[in-house]
Amino acid sequence: MSTTALDTSVRPEDRFISAFEVNHGEALNGTNASISKQRTDAIERFAELGIPTNNLEAWKYTDISSVIDRPYTLPLAPERPSLDTDDIAPFLIDDLDAHRVVLINGRVDEVLSDIGDLPDGVVVSSLAQAGSTHPDVVEEHYGKYADFEDEALTALNTAFVQDGAFVYVPSGTVVEKPIFFLHLTATEQDLLLQPRHLFVAEDGAIARIVEAQHSLSDAQTFTNTVSESFVGEKANLEHYLIQDQGPSASQVHTRAAQQKDDSVYTTISATFTGEVVRNNVTIEADGSFCESNFYGLVVGKDDMHVDNHTFMGHVQPDCSSNELYKHVLNDESTGVFNGKVFVSRGSQRIDAYQQNDTLVLTKDAEIYTKPELEIYADDVVCSHGATTGQIDEESLFYLRSRGLSKRRARILMLQAFAQEVIDEIQLDSLEEHVAERVRTRFSSYFA
């Protein structure tokens, strides 16, 4: 396997810069021109920006530099750990009849994938492959939505990009079955991975993408994902993410989408495990009558740290956006939520809603929450709210007075709290899967 061990004797930024210089030629192998031409700009921008520290407002509560500053190995060429279907079975979703793609350490694994028959013109493949089979689509969309100008980690990903997932749904095409990406890390070494995904739903297309992240190893990993989505006119894209990589995995997950007129984009994440998880979710509604939905559920335990950082950009009139993030924080876990809504001058008749609710189950669990509104139009309805509290005593008493034990009453209240996000999952099998995961987790509480 071709790898580079990062040189920990120098400052972390320089490790990446020298790794880039040493491996420049190799990293470029087999990739598409539009991907490669952004690399040099990206590494330069990364060098200027540096790894974010707590001094930056956007990273005030999440210390990502100490997670990145570890002796990881950078894999450069595909490696195929010997895994078979038994290894992935525990991570499949019951009754999810889907076009399945398995990615191991950020690379599509042809053997474990089971894409099946796709509608005419629909492409589900690796990004590396799409670079040669669909260079025009990649050219049009790659690097257009996840801006690296102000995001060091997006710059870093762009500099080192090798592979990831690719979906293309041509105009007017409906993909009935969900497209399921199972992202697995399987490694003995502490790895730093940088997958890059591109999802394109052209005008009038309808698709659902489910991504689930799991790990087969206890090694420390840091995954710096960048995913870009394009949702054309009158298209509808539902985009799910299950984050469950275990306690030794950290990640920054950047999910950037652009929407055109009359389209609907929905992103839903459910975070169950991870050491430090930072999600940067950005939607730009670059068309009128767009509907944009963000939902998130964070089920924190031990010393998990989960930061959802969202940006809703309204740059056209007559759009609506909905945002609901819920945290259930146990033990010493920490939740961070920052939701920014931007409405440009002239983007009238915007209806933007944002809500963030947290249940804090112990005195050591913490939540930091901050809405940010930047509104330059006058005819706008923008509401936001945040609640933080414990399980409602009145409700607990009601349940107990009907014979439920204190423990069962509390668990039921936690489930009910999470249910509001779970209800937004439109795929029944996935909804049940998440509900079951939540039930199992809560059943271990208050013992």
Place this chain on the structure above:
Amino acid sequence: MALLEIKNLHVGVEDEDIKILNGVDLTLDTGDLHAIMGPNGSGKSTLAAVLAGREEYEVLDGEILYDGEDLLELEPEERAEAGVFLAFQYPVELPGVSMTNFLKEAVNSVREARGQDELGSADFLQYMRERADMMGLNADLTKRSVNEGFSGGEKKRNEIFQLAMLEPKLAILDETDSGLDIDALKNVADGVNKLRSEDRGFLIITHYQRILDYIVPDHVHVMLDGKIVRTGDKDLALELEEHGYDWVREEAAAAA
């Protein structure tokens, strides 16, 4: 032996130095229906809450025997298992808690405590339908979250429906009649009458006499300032309706 015996009960609110109940005495036999009437703020709901095991109240003195056992020793869920049921004055909305799941868990925990078999899903659903039917509850409500978006009347009917589901030995109804329209009032009264039986006692708390036109009590008590100041039969309720509470208040003051 009486089903419920309340002796010299004094209740306050912890660390607020508030006293609410000032020596309540009441004995209720199985099969009997008692009504407690009294003006707002006299302590009726506090008494009901203490019977159900609400922790924010502190018993300062006195005792409560239920089936001859110390009721105050039991957790709220243990009281429910032992057959105590409180229909809340203000039923709580529980968004995300489905009526069906909640009631199934409640019914089965009470059944288990009584040594009965758990009801499986199919049997439970059938039982729930029967009871909803018997209580005149719109079965659609059982498909929703507990009390969420229910009208005032629907919430009260839902309390009586739960009473019918859990089949308690002691049913305490805290102003279940308040705020109901005439149809709902009759419906609730009808439900209670259907559930009256030789092996069940009722304690019905009400502000007004009107529900007692439909539910005929064996005994009527008047509570004032945290004490039962007068006890009589159903005619006492009519007297109160006619003369108001001032009359009892004056008498109680004169007697003191």
